[in-house]
Amino acid sequence: QVQLQESGPGLVKPSQTLSLTCTVSGGSISSGSYYWSWIRQPAGKGLEWIGRIYTSGSTNYNPSLKSRVTISVDTSKNQFSLKLSSVTAADTAVYYCARRPVGRTGMDVWGQGTTVTVSS
Amino acid sequence: EIVLTQSPGTLSLSPGERATLSCRASQSVSSSYLAWYQQKPGQAPRLLIYGASSRATGIPDRFSGSGSGTDFTLTISRLEPEDFAVYYCQQYGSSPLAFGQGTRLEIK
Numbered sequence: 001q002v003q004l005q006e007s008g009p010g011l012v013k014p015s016q017t018l019s020l021t022c023t024v025s026g027g028s029i030s031s032g033s034y035y036w037s038w039i040r041q042p043a044g045k046g047l048e049w050i051g052r053i054y055t056s057g058s059t060n061y062n063p064s065l066k067s068r069v070t071i072s073v074d075t076s077k078n079q080f081s082l083k084l085s086s087v088t089a090a091d092t093a094v095y096y097c098a099r100r101p102v103g104r105t106g107m108d109v110w111g112q113g114t115t116v117t118v119s120s
Numbered sequence: 121e122i123v124l125t126q127s128p129g130t131l132s133l134s135p136g137e138r139a140t141l142s143c144r145a146s147q148s149v150s151s152s153y154l155a156w157y158q159q160k161p162g163q164a165p166r167l168l169i170y171g172a173s174s175r176a177t178g179i180p181d182r183f184s185g186s187g188s189g190t191d192f193t194l195t196i197s198r199l200e201p202e203d204f205a206v207y208y209c210q211q212y213g214s215s216p217l218a219f220g221q222g223t224r225l226e227i228k
Contacts, residue, residue: 037217045210047157047165047219060215063121096164097181106170106212108177113164 022097126220143209150213
């Protein structure tokens with residue numbers, strides 16, 4: 001079955017750019033119709049949707065983060081990526097990637113999450 | 121932009137009891153694109169319910185969802201020890217997607 005795995009630096013300095021990758025295994029990122037999302041969760045707090053990319057490459061972002069976020073896909077590597085610029089301590093969180101099939105289904109496959117700390 | 125408000129914030133119940141969790145949207149959720157997730161400590165969320173009332177694959181039938189428009193409910197008919205966790209609702213009918221703040225279900 002399809003599995004997702006986040007990867008990237010666990011520590012990022014303030015004002016720098018956070019870069020994470022989600023690798024899709026057990027299936028092709030470009031087959032079928034799916035939304036591929038990034039979600040984050042600060043320690044002890046709730047879930048925040050960051051944005052998504054559709055199989056076709058179109059994107060939607062959370063307005064609260066839109067000016068700093070870029071989500072892209074690399075079909076040759078079966079990966080999609082998140083870049084968040086000008087980070088501050090408030091961006092410290094567990095970052096998850098997740099898949100949602102087009103249609104009524106919710107986010108049915110999630111990565112295990114990766115912790116990113118913003119600190120000098 | 122749709123805002124989801126979950127209540128109560130914490131629910132204290134005993135195994136075998138019935139749990140009722142509420143999720144209210146600030147505006148109507150398109151096509152009942154409302155999901156419920158369960159999250160245990162140190163784990164990613166798990167999809168329980170989608171389309172307001174459809175159980176995801178492998179989810180026991182003690183979990184049920186209902187509602188439409190702006191008011192949705194997750195019901196757990198008889199609580200098992202493994203059901204004590206945090207539950208989130210999510211709307212995915214319009215962008216930006218949004219999660220509720222969560223309901224913590226704890227053992228009484």
